[in-house]
Amino acid sequence: MYDLGEIIRKRSMPTLQRSYYDPFNIKSSWQFMPQDANTDHLVSFKFAQDSPHIDCARPYSILDGYSGKIDILQAKSQLMASALSQGYYVVISDYEGPLMEFSTARVPAKATLDSIRAVLQTELCTELSSSAKAVMWGYSGGPAYAPDLGAYLIGAAFGGWLTDLREAALTIDGTYAAGIIPLAVHGLINLYPELSDLLRGQITNPENGTTLSGVITGSDPVFTGGAAIVDLPDIKAAIEENVVGLRQSDGMPEIPLFVHHGLRDKIIDVTQTEHGFNRLCEFGVESFELAILETTGHLAEMV
Numbered sequence: 001m002y003d004l005g006e007i008i009r010k011r012s013m014p015t016l017q018r019s020y021y022d023p024f025n026i027k028s029s030w031q032f033m034p035q036d037a038n039t040d041h042l043v044s045f046k047f048a049q050d051s052p053h054i055d056c057a058r059p060y061s062i063l064d065g066y067s068g069k070i071d072i073l074q075a076k077s078q079l080m081a082s083a084l085s086q087g088y089y090v091v092i093s094d095y096e097g098p099l100m101e102f103s104t105a106r107v108p109a110k111a112t113l114d115s116i117r118a119v120l121q122t123e124l125c126t127e128l129s130s131s132a133k134a135v136m137w138g139y140s141g142g143p144a145y146a147p148d149l150g151a152y153l154i155g156a157a158f159g160g161w162l163t164d165l166r167e168a169a170l171t172i173d174g175t176y177a178a179g180i181i182p183l184a185v186h187g188l189i190n191l192y193p194e195l196s197d198l199l200r201g202q203i204t205n206p207e208n209g210t211t212l213s214g215v216i217t218g219s220d221p222v223f224t225g226g227a228a229i230v231d232l233p234d235i236k237a238a239i240e241e242n243v244v245g246l247r248q249s250d251g252m253p254e255i256p257l258f259v260h261h262g263l264r265d266k267i268i269d270v271t272q273t274e275h276g277f278n279r280l281c282e283f284g285v286e287s288f289e290l291a292i293l294e295t296t297g298h299l300a301e302m303v
């Protein structure tokens with residue numbers, strides 16, 4: 001048996017890593033598999049993967065020689081280079097887990113914390129201090145679970161905060177970003193396989209069943225009930241189970257938080273971040289700063 005965050009397997013990465021533009025200026029890199037439940041500065045880097053497919057896993061998408069079919073993944077990785085260039089250790093994780101649970105929240109949240117636990121045990125091979133201070137940094141897409149990390153985590157910065165999966169689906173349906181919806185559905189099915197038959201039973205015709213094109217509103221929706229599909233009891237329960245941080249029962253963040261959002265965001269409406277910010281303030285969070293930029297959308301706000 002392994003403790004949470006204890007390293008099960010490790011390896012040196014098979015090739016150098018790169019962003020979309022250039023290779024990273026680093027000496028070595030490693031990949032660790034920590035046990036998960038079912039120097040002095042560390043950055044936990046988490047940016048949106050937006051896919052339930054294993055080929056989009058973050059450690060794979062930054063390899064030099066990666067096919068480049070999904071350029072946006074390597075473009076996002078350029079931001080990670082800014083931390084590396086300042087001498088910080090950076091840890092990224094396959095936070096969707098081995099089942100690729102895109103659009104879920106609890107598994108990625110725990111995987112993020114466990115990756116920090118794991119890398120703090122790597123001093124012999126990485127030279128990272130076992131008492132290093134860590135910050136979490138993420139875009140778009142725990143005290144009760146990880147009280148042992150309280151001495152190491154010193155803050156978190158994130159943007160494009162998704163607090164309501166249901167509202168996000170309704171917001172992007174019929175837009176250029178509607179293709180995210182079937183990917184999110186796939187991710188939910190990966191975690192809740194019992195939803196597969198339920199969803200397929202709601203499909204309007206066989207052609208839609210092979211594509212799950214993600215159209216839930218409009219004159220010819222994929223699902224017979226249109227947007228009402230998200231309010232079916234089992235679907236609604238799965239969505240609500242993956243809302244993290246907006247209930248007092250989830251625990252109160254004990255580290256300083258900074259969240260930013262673009263007012264012109266057409267993928268995740270700014271009201272989602274405002275709602276999350278207001279809820280945590282109502283609960284009595286000690287340190288939480290919100291910045292809303294009036295001129296940026298979802299992609300521009302990332303940088």
